[in-house]
Amino acid sequence: ETGVTQSPTHLIKTRGQQVTLRCSSQSGHNTVSWYQQALGQGPQFIFQYYREEENGRGNFPPRFSGLQFPNYSSELNVNALELDDSALYLCASSPAQGAGELFFGEGSRLTVL
Amino acid sequence: AQSVTQPDIHITVSEGASLELRCNYSYGATPYLFWYVQSPGQGLQLLLKYFSGDTLVQGIKGFEAEFKRSQSSFNLRKPSVHWSDAAEYFCAVSNAGNNRKLIWGLGTSLAVNP
Numbered sequence: 001e002t003g004v005t006q007s008p009t010h011l012i013k014t015r016g017q018q019v020t021l022r023c024s025s026q027s028g029h030n031t032v033s034w035y036q037q038a039l040g041q042g043p044q045f046i047f048q049y050y051r052e053e054e055n056g057r058g059n060f061p062p063r064f065s066g067l068q069f070p071n072y073s074s075e076l077n078v079n080a081l082e083l084d085d086s087a088l089y090l091c092a093s094s095p096a097q098g099a100g101e102l103f104f105g106e107g108s109r110l111t112v113l
Numbered sequence: 114a115q116s117v118t119q120p121d122i123h124i125t126v127s128e129g130a131s132l133e134l135r136c137n138y139s140y141g142a143t144p145y146l147f148w149y150v151q152s153p154g155q156g157l158q159l160l161l162k163y164f165s166g167d168t169l170v171q172g173i174k175g176f177e178a179e180f181k182r183s184q185s186s187f188n189l190r191k192p193s194v195h196w197s198d199a200a201e202y203f204c205a206v207s208n209a210g211n212n213r214k215l216i217w218g219l220g221t222s223l224a225v226n227p
Contacts, residue, residue, distance in 0.1 A: 058214070102215065
């Protein structure tokens with residue numbers, strides 16, 4: 001059984017640029033959630049996708065957007081990057097019938113200069 | 114407002130000693146409660162969860178946690194710590210629905226002395 005995989009693992013961008021982060025969900029999981037974890041903080045919920053539709057969003061501006069594909073993989077896009085967007089971005093998948101348990105990838109470390 | 118508080122930012126214990134990590138939550142509805150562990154360069158791994166029933170739950174790696182509704186607490190315990198337990202520990206809460214939005218504490222960093 002393949003776990004949650006994320007790419008890239010590390011990347012550096014400059015302020016104002018755009019970034020796309022990718023996530024492959026665990027086999028059999030159709031729900032993907034994205035979290036932002038700043039240094040020294042707990043993760044913050046960005047949004048969740050279920051069957052290609054956004055299904056819940058945290059307190060993040062519209063320049064944070066996402067997609068889910070028919071194979072349940074997902075992308076997180078961030079436009080007009082700001083310095084405060086520097087963080088570890090975590091993807092988690094879960095089975096639709098699972099009661100709250102998330103399975104996390106190792107994250108994508110974004111640095112904005 | 115919904116929140117999770119982990120009062121201890123950093124804890125150091127000796128190998129073989131017992132461990133208790135504290136977690137308090139503020140949540141209007143019936144909470145689902147979780148403990149996750151994050152090692153350097155690794156993703157978050159679920160240690161244990163509480164949904165209902167027996168308030169003492171057993172998890173992986175010898176960890177257990179006890180849900181105390183009267184104290185709004187869900188403290189994590191281990192009777193004998195191993196050096197490999199050094200990591201960041203996060204307590205999280207979600208509602209009983211299906212949107213899987215977790216609210217997280219700031220984490221407790223555990224160091225283990227040989």
